[in-house]
Amino acid sequence: MNGPATPPESLRARKKAHTRSTIQAEALRLFLSQGYETTTVEQIARAAGVSSMTFFRHFPTKESVVESDDYDPLIVRLIERRPPQEHPLTALHHALAEGLAAVYTTDREALLVRTRLILRTPALRARLRENQHATEQMLTAALAARSGGEPDLSLRVYASAALAALTTTLAVWVDGDGEGHLPALVDEAFLALCP
Amino acid sequence: MNGPATPPESLRARKKAHTRSTIQAEALRLFLSQGYETTTVEQIARAAGVSSMTFFRHFPTKESVVESDDYDPLIVRLIERRPPQEHPLTALHHALAEGLAAVYTTDREALLVRTRLILRTPALRARLRENQHATEQMLTAALAARSGGEPDLSLRVYASAALAALTTTLAVWVDGDGEGHLPALVDEAFLALCP
């Protein structure tokens, strides 16, 4: 049942991956050049040389085409690596800062462009918050596992507040057109939250 | 331009208000009995004895029919009443707690039912988060006005973190089917955030 009869190197898989990335690239290009709302799925599909049907076969919704890859597992691992007696907010601070720093140093420009698009498009912003809801529960679980306690109200508050602080920091960074040093802004945000 | 030629007591205005509240009531009833996604605007309109067009004349979207009335002005006023030297998070804590307590004591059951519906419906949750984005900016501005400072990163972090904590508290309250004492939960949440 689960045995992959087609190894990931097969021609079929490569073709599929190519179609997918073409759609994603064309979508981003169109969104940035003419706006998200005014771009139709039909246009994206045409630009990628496929039919609208194929678009939805690769992406469940129009919004999902611009979603970031899942950093959740990375963050969870970073949290579990923090010392157990460390305050939850401090642990979140360091784990999130570390994870973001990795993206910042390698993909700064892409991060700026995509974050700007997301934060300035209501539909994408809503989707982002929805993803954060899932991330929040992962963070809560990771915090509970680290300290050996239960995922109670305080841990959930820490997780949601930390994500809110991170998003706000990204918003400030984008508002300043990426002028400031993002890691420093993150530190400033968490410094305010847990002095 | 803005002069209300028709006083709010006119028959026309009363009819309009009546239609609006009928739509809202029927929508809520249908959402609770058969779910949000599976309820169509057409059904709501029929149940309210109007056409689908009329629905959209009163509410811009299907989601907006279940939106809470705007508590933002109330909260802003409560914030401005806090002593200027008080820590921003503490000021937000008391202002939000006070505002919520008013609703809690008078409309506890309605608050529970509506919050449950919103938090368990992805589309409504997204809309809630989108509203919070606007609320966040109002809170930031109110904090800045109170302290006479600028709406900088730290104030924005406080506002977003406080709203996240409040939402998380409501989620925990709803998960426990409204068993706990909501104001106590709010205090517990903010106690964790600013000890």
Add this chain to the structure above:
DNA sequence: CTAACTGTTGATAGCGACTAACACTTGGGG
């Protein structure tokens, strides 16, 4: 090497949220 199998795609049809254009009814003011 061929035949059966499986995954990717396209065309068509359709639903539901939402909008625009036009005509009709009705309450309110002169």
Add this chain to the structure above:
DNA sequence: CCCCAAGTGTTAGTCGCTATCAACAGTTAG
């Protein structure tokens, strides 16, 4: 009493998204 405008219904349309069916190409078994 009559004209205006607010409120509504009808119709037709766009767009996101889904379901169904058929065609075709890559993969694998015999």
